[in-house]
Amino acid sequence: xxxxxxxxxxxxxxxxxxxxxxxxxxxxxxxxxxxxxxxxxxxxxxxxxxxxxxxxxxxxxxxxxxxxxxxxxxxxxxxxxxxxxxxxxxxxxxxxxxxxxxxxxxxxxxxxxxxxxxxxxxxxxxxxxxxxxxxxxxxxxxxxxxxxxxxxxxxxxxxxxxxxxxxxxxxxxxxxxxxxxxxxxxxxxxxxxxxxxxxxxxxxxxxxxxxxxxxxxxxxxxxxxxxxxxxxxxxxxxxxxxxxxxxxxxxxxxxxxxxxxxxxxxxxxxxxxxxxxxxxxxxxxxxxxxxxxxxxxxxxxxxxxxxxxxxxxxxxxxxxxxxxxxxxxxxxxxxxxxxxxxxxxxxxxxxxxxxxxxxxxxxxxxxxxxxxxxxxxxxxxxxxxxxxxxxxxxxxxxxxxxxxxxxxxxxxxxxxxxxxxxxxxxxxxxxxxxxxxxxxxxx
Numbered sequence: 001x002x003x004x005x006x007x008x009x010x011x012x013x014x015x016x017x018x019x020x021x022x023x024x025x026x027x028x029x030x031x032x033x034x035x036x037x038x039x040x041x042x043x044x045x046x047x048x049x050x051x052x053x054x055x056x057x058x059x060x061x062x063x064x065x066x067x068x069x070x071x072x073x074x075x076x077x078x079x080x081x082x083x084x085x086x087x088x089x090x091x092x093x094x095x096x097x098x099x100x101x102x103x104x105x106x107x108x109x110x111x112x113x114x115x116x117x118x119x120x121x122x123x124x125x126x127x128x129x130x131x132x133x134x135x136x137x138x139x140x141x142x143x144x145x146x147x148x149x150x151x152x153x154x155x156x157x158x159x160x161x162x163x164x165x166x167x168x169x170x171x172x173x174x175x176x177x178x179x180x181x182x183x184x185x186x187x188x189x190x191x192x193x194x195x196x197x198x199x200x201x202x203x204x205x206x207x208x209x210x211x212x213x214x215x216x217x218x219x220x221x222x223x224x225x226x227x228x229x230x231x232x233x234x235x236x237x238x239x240x241x242x243x244x245x246x247x248x249x250x251x252x253x254x255x256x257x258x259x260x261x262x263x264x265x266x267x268x269x270x271x272x273x274x275x276x277x278x279x280x281x282x283x284x285x286x287x288x289x290x291x292x293x294x295x296x297x298x299x300x301x302x303x304x305x306x307x308x309x310x311x312x313x314x315x316x317x318x319x320x321x322x323x324x325x326x327x328x329x330x331x332x333x334x335x336x337x338x339x340x341x342x343x344x345x346x347x348x349x350x351x352x353x354x355x356x357x358x359x360x361x362x363x364x365x366x367x368x369x370x371x372x373x374x375x376x377x378x379x380x381x382x383x384x385x386x387x388x389x390x391x392x393x394x395x396x397x398x399x400x401x402x403x404x405x406x407x408x409x410x411x412x413x414x415x416x417x418x419x420x421x422x423x424x425x426x427x428x429x430x431x432x433x434x435x436x437x438x439x440x441x442x443x
Contacts, residue, residue: 007035010046012053019054020063023074034064034072059175062195066176075194090396096417097426098398100234102269102374103416106349107295108340110331117330132314132323133157136333141288141302150262150286151279154310156317157324159299161265161289162188164313165227166196168285168305171312172259173198173224180218180226182210184377184403184410186234186263189227198225202405205233207371209240212247219251225259226252230274232266232292232373235403235412237354239372245275252280259283259309268293270372271347283309290332292374293341300328350374353415353423360427366434376413380434383409389433395426 005027009015022028034040037055041048055072058064066072090096138155146152158164169179175197181189183202193200201223203214210228218226228248231239240248252260260283262276267288278284285305290298304310317323335341354370361368361378370376380386383399390397390411400410418426 007040007044009044009054010050012050012057015040015044015046015051015054016057016061016063019058019074020061023063028074030074030076032074034074036071056175056197059197062197065194065197065199067199091391094391094394094396095422096396097413097415098396099417100375100398100412100414101296101416102292103349106269106341106346106416107293108335110295110298110335113331113334113338113340114327116334117327120330121327126326128322130323130326132317134326134329134333136337137302137329140333140336142304144267144288145286145304148274148276150274150276150304151284153304153306154314155302155304156310156314157329158287158301158303158313158317159321159324160291161263161287161301162192163299164285164287164289164301164303165189165261165263166192167313167316168259168261168287168303168309169193169196169198169225171309171316172283177224178218178222180215180223181405182227182229182233182238183405183407184235184400185405186229187402189263190403190405200405202407204407205236205238207236207238207369208244209233209238210244210248212244212251215248216251219255219258223258225261226277227261227263228277230262230264230266230276231270231272232375234265234373235375235398235400235410236377237370237373237375239270239272240275240277242275245277248277249280252277256281257283260285262286263289265289265292266373268341268343269346269350269374271344271351272372278305282306285309285313290335293343293346294332294335298328298332300324300332350415352420353418356420356423357413357415357418357427360423361430364427364431366427366431370415374414374416376415377410378413378430378434379408379410381409383411386411386430386433390429393429393433395429 005022008018037051038048041051064072141155178199178201179193180201180203182205201218203218204211258281260278262278264274269292278286287303289301358368358370368378387399398412
C-alpha cells in the first residue's frame with residue numbers, strides 16, 4: 001500500500017506532517033493508497049479519531065483525496081505543483097502562443113480611471129465599517145446582469161473570478177464533497193477543487209458547453225456542485241448555447257440541492273450572450289470577471305446569486321480581507337461608465353484570428369474548436385510530439401495535459417498574440433505536427 005514508507009506520529013498534526021513529508025520527498029507517490037483509519041490507528045497505537053483528524057487536515061490542505069469506501073489517496077497532482085507551473089520555456093525567436101493572456105493592444109489604459117478613483121478617494125477616504133460594495137458598481141453590475149437574463153440577487157465583489165468561485169464553493173461544501181468540472185477545462189479550477197479537499201468529477205464539453213449526458217452522469221454520481229463556463233471556455237472556446245442551457249436547466253431541476261456556479265470570465269471579449277444555468281436550484285452564483293477585457297492586474301469580479309449564498313460569501317469575506325479595495329471598484333465604475341472598451345470591436349478582433357485559424361486548419365484536414373474567446377483547442381494523438389514539433393517550427397503552444405482529467409489529448413493555441421497574416425504559416429506548422437493522426441477529442 002505504502003511500500004517502505006512508514007507513517008509516524010501520536011498526534012493528528014504529527015501524523016499529517018509525516019504524510020506530507022512522504023509526499024514532498026516522493027516516497028509517497030501520487031495515487032498512493034493510505035491505510036484505513038482504524039488500521040493506521042492500530043499500528044500507531046492511537047485513537048481512530050486522531051487519524052481521522054489527520055486525514056481531514058490533509059484533505060483540507062489538498063494533499064490527499066477521499067473517495068468513500070475506496071479510501072484515501074495521495075492527490076494525483078499536489079496543490080504545491082499547480083498546473084499553471086507546467087509552462088514551457090520560450091527560446092529566443094520562438095512565438096509564444098501558450099499564455100492565455102489577452103492582447104495588450106486591446107486593453108484600455110488604466111491611467112485615467114485610476115486617477116479619477118484617486119481623486120474620489122481623496123474627497124472621501126475609505127474607512128472601516130463602510131459597505132463593502134460601492135453603490136455605483138453594484139448598480140452597474142446589476143444592470144448588466146439584468147440585461148443578460150441573470151436571475152435577481154444581491155451583489156458581491158471578489159478579487160477575481162477564481163476568488164469568487166472558491167468563496168462560493170467554501171460557503172456550501174465540505175471536504176470530500178464532489179464537484180463537477182468541465183473536462184477539458186480551466187486548470188485553475190481543476191487545481192482549486194482538490195486543494196479545497198473536494199473531489200473532481202469530470203464532465204465532457206463540446207462547442208455548446210457541458211454535454212447533457214455527462215452532466216446527468218455526474219449528478220447521478222453525487223456531485224454537490226457544478227462549475228460551468230458560460231462562454232469563452234478555457235481551453236476549447238465553448239459557449240453555452242440557448243438550446244443547451246434549456247436542456248441543462250431541465251436536468252438540474254431534478255437536483256434542487258446542487259450548487260450551480262456560472263463563470264463568465266469572458267465578459268467584454270465575446271459577442272455571444274451568456275446563458276446562465278443559475279436560478280434553477282436553491283443555491284447558485286454567477287461570477288463575472290473584469291480581467292480579460294480590462295486587464296489581468298485589475299483583480300476584481302462581481303457576482304450575484306441566491307440570498308443565502310451571497311450572505312455566506314460576504315460574511316466570510318468580512319472575516320478575511322474585509323472588502324475588495326474601493327479604489328479598484330471606483331476604477332471599474334469609471335471604465336464601465338465611460339465605455340472604455342468597445343466590446344464589439346474586441347470580440348471581432350479575437351474572432352477574426354480565432355475563426356481564421358480554425359478555418360485554415362479545417363482546410364488542411366485538421367479538426368479544431370474555437371467558438372468564442374481567445375483560445376483554439378486542437379485534438380491530437382500525442383501532445384508531447386506535437387508540442388516538440390511546433391517548437392522546432394518556431395511556435396510554443398500549451399500542452400493539453402494542463403487542462404485535462406479524462407478527456408483525450410490536445411493542444412491549446414492562444415490567438416491573442418497572433419496576426420491574421422500569420423495564420424496560414426501557423427496552420428501549416430500545426431497540420432505538419434499533428435499528422436499522421438489527429439486523435440479524438442475524447443471528451
